Amino acid sequence: MVGGVAVGGGAPCAVQSMLNRPPADVSANLAQIEQLAEAGCEIVRMAIPHRKDLDAFEQVCQASPLPVVADIHFDSEIAIGAAKRGAAKLRINPGNVGGLEKTDAIIEAAQAAGIPIRIGVNAGSLDTALATRNDICLAQKLALSAAQYLRYFEERGFYDVVVSAKAHDVPTTVATYRQLAHDLPQVPLHIGVTEAGTLFQGIIKSASGLGILLAEGIGDTLRISLTDDPVQEVRAAWTLLLALGLRRRSPEIISCPTCGRCQVDLISIAKQLEERLRDVKAPLKVAVMGCVVNGPGEAADADIGIACGAGSGALFSQGRILRKVEQSAILDALLEEIGKL
Ligand code: SF4
Numbered sequence: 001m002v003g004g005v006a007v008g009g010g011a012p013c014a015v016q017s018m019l020n021r022p023p024a025d026v027s028a029n030l031a032q033i034e035q036l037a038e039a040g041c042e043i044v045r046m047a048i049p050h051r052k053d054l055d056a057f058e059q060v061c062q063a064s065p066l067p068v069v070a071d072i073h074f075d076s077e078i079a080i081g082a083a084k085r086g087a088a089k090l091r092i093n094p095g096n097v098g099g100l101e102k103t104d105a106i107i108e109a110a111q112a113a114g115i116p117i118r119i120g121v122n123a124g125s126l127d128t129a130l131a132t133r134n135d136i137c138l139a140q141k142l143a144l145s146a147a148q149y150l151r152y153f154e155e156r157g158f159y160d161v162v163v164s165a166k167a168h169d170v171p172t173t174v175a176t177y178r179q180l181a182h183d184l185p186q187v188p189l190h191i192g193v194t195e196a197g198t199l200f201q202g203i204i205k206s207a208s209g210l211g212i213l214l215a216e217g218i219g220d221t222l223r224i225s226l227t228d229d230p231v232q233e234v235r236a237a238w239t240l241l242l243a244l245g246l247r248r249r250s251p252e253i254i255s256c257p258t259c260g261r262c263q264v265d266l267i268s269i270a271k272q273l274e275e276r277l278r279d280v281k282a283p284l285k286v287a288v289m290g291c292v293v294n295g296p297g298e299a300a301d302a303d304i305g306i307a308c309g310a311g312s313g314a315l316f317s318q319g320r321i322l323r324k325v326e327q328s329a330i331l332d333a334l335l336e337e338i339g340k341l
Pocket residue numbers: 256257258259260261262289290291292293294295
């Protein structure tokens with residue numbers, strides 16, 4: 001459990017993101033948590049770069065509606081402090097907290113606080129003996145490193161663990177997590193393509209890599225890492241889960257790509273509809289179709305749909321035609337019918 005959110009054990013794949021406000025700015029971090037929660041974020045992570053940031057971290061934890069994960073590198077004392085001050089989980093890389101004896105102290109602090117630890121290994125911080133092996137590939141090295149750390153934790157009686165082993169390229173990410181799922185079937189996995197890039201590239205890289213894994217049943221919690229507003233990470237994560245049929249939270253728009261048969265400004269209608277449905281939390285299907293080729297079928301299949309013709313469209317609800325609507329009134333008519341469901 002990360003706060004009240006179950007991770008692993010058959011629970012739905014939980015959506016995470018990470019705050020990017022200055023750690024000392026409590027109100028800015030809480031405002032961002034509100035935005036993320038509204039978008040559907042279920043677990044939020046906060047970087048704690050310095051010991052002096054622990055006071056702010058504690059205040060954020062106390063006021064946050066979401067469980068807050070403490071993200072710590074290099075300084076084990078920060079991890080110990082975060083465990084005492086309300087962290088719902090610790091995220092550490094045992095390879096960079098100053099040796100395994102420092103890791104022991106973090107494990108004890110997490111045990112005392114009753115919180116889990118994410119063991120996050122990265123290609124950049126593999127130990128030298130492993131990094132210099134040339135008989136295995138990077139994916140195997142990452143998986144082996146995670147397995148070694150996991151064994152270390154389990155030998156100390158600590159089993160409340162999530163594992164991640166991220167790479168910035170998709171094939172390595174997929175191979176690593178397949179290896180982890182095979183080698184460590186008892187452990188929940190946090191999946192992600194790290195440093196995936198800006199919005200467009202980042203979503204495609206993440207969706208291609210995480211899509212493969214999720215379709216294979218791998219991944220208990222995910223973060224889509226984007227060089228953008230974290231709210232976009234959460235929207236992308238939900239859209240990916242929706243696309244795979246794993247979880248639904250908001251409406252799905254089935255809209256055609258348009259072609260020479262389309263006689264309304266369908267692209268504009270679909271984009272406006274998407275924006276207007278942003279805050280709707282019902283798992284509806286709404287079809288926005290450009291002509292009679294596929295329009296009536298898709299519109300009738302959806303909860304609400306429009307099948308357009310020359311400057312107008314036939315409005316459908318629950319499979320029945322309701323009426324003809326002029327192009328300028330299509331958006332409002334769709335929203336009105338959605339509001340009735
Ligand atoms: S539904 Fe009609 S307008 Fe839309 S892409 Fe298909 S054929 Fe073209």
